[in-house]
Amino acid sequence: MDADRIALLLPEVYRRALVAGSPLDGILHVMAAQHAPVEGVLHRFPEVFDPYLTPDRFVTYLARWVDLLGWLEDEDGELATGNGRLRVLVAASAELARRRGTAAGLRTALTLALGVPGVEVDDLVPGPDDEPVPFLVRVTVPAEAAEHAELVERIVREEKPAHVVAEVVYLGGPPDGDG
Structure with missing residues (x-):
C-alpha cells in the first residue's frame, strides 16, 4: 500500500494537514515501506x-x-x-x-x-x-x-x-x- 492510499485511511483533519515533505508525509512513506515486504508475500501467496x-x-x-x-x-x-x-x-x-x-x-x-x-x-x-x-x-x-x-x-x-x-x-x- 503506497503513502497516498494510506492517507485515504486517515481522518479528514489529518488529510487536510498533509503536505509533501512534512513529518506526517514522512511517516506515511515509512508506513508504506514497512508494508511492502508483507504485501509482496501476500501477492505471491497463491504460489x-x-x-x-x-x-x-x-x-x-x-x-x-x-x-x-x-x-x-x-x-x-x-x-x-x-x-x-x-x-x-x-x-x-x-x-x-x-x-x-x-x-x-x-x-x-x-x-x-x-x-x-x-x-x-x-x-x-x-x-x-x-x-x-x-x-x-x-x-x-x-x-x-x-x-x-x-x-x-x-x-x-x-x-x-x-x-x-x-x-x-x-x-x-x-x-x-x-x-
Missing part, C-alpha cells in the same frame, strides 16, 4: 499452495496437509522417488483421496509415486478353483520400481481397505534380486 510453484522446503508441509505423511521416508519429508514425485502426488491428492480404497486409486497412487507405467492391481485374483479369492488383491509392479519396494509397501498398506490382504509381485522377480 505457496501450488505444489509445482512452492519452495522445496514447503512441499513436505503440503504433503502433510493432504495426508501423505505415511508415504514419506522420515520426518524430514523425503519421498524415496524424489521431490518432483512428491509435488505430483500433492497436486493429485484430491483425486487420490476420492479414489482411496479402490483398485484404480491404488494403481494411480503407485504410478504417480513411482513415476513408472505398468503398475497393475488385480482385485479378482483367482484361487485354486479359478474363483476369485475374497478380500485379496495382487499388486504387480514393474521391475524398474523394485528399488523402491519400501515405498510400494507403505503405499499399499495405507491405500488398500483395512479388510483386504494385498500381495505385491515384482515383474522380473523379488526386489532384492534373488529370483
Whole structure:
C-alpha cells in the first residue's frame, strides 16, 4: 500500500494537514515501506499452495496437509522417488483421496509415486478353483520400481481397505534380486 492510499485511511483533519515533505508525509512513506515486504508475500501467496510453484522446503508441509505423511521416508519429508514425485502426488491428492480404497486409486497412487507405467492391481485374483479369492488383491509392479519396494509397501498398506490382504509381485522377480 503506497503513502497516498494510506492517507485515504486517515481522518479528514489529518488529510487536510498533509503536505509533501512534512513529518506526517514522512511517516506515511515509512508506513508504506514497512508494508511492502508483507504485501509482496501476500501477492505471491497463491504460489505457496501450488505444489509445482512452492519452495522445496514447503512441499513436505503440503504433503502433510493432504495426508501423505505415511508415504514419506522420515520426518524430514523425503519421498524415496524424489521431490518432483512428491509435488505430483500433492497436486493429485484430491483425486487420490476420492479414489482411496479402490483398485484404480491404488494403481494411480503407485504410478504417480513411482513415476513408472505398468503398475497393475488385480482385485479378482483367482484361487485354486479359478474363483476369485475374497478380500485379496495382487499388486504387480514393474521391475524398474523394485528399488523402491519400501515405498510400494507403505503405499499399499495405507491405500488398500483395512479388510483386504494385498500381495505385491515384482515383474522380473523379488526386489532384492534373488529370483
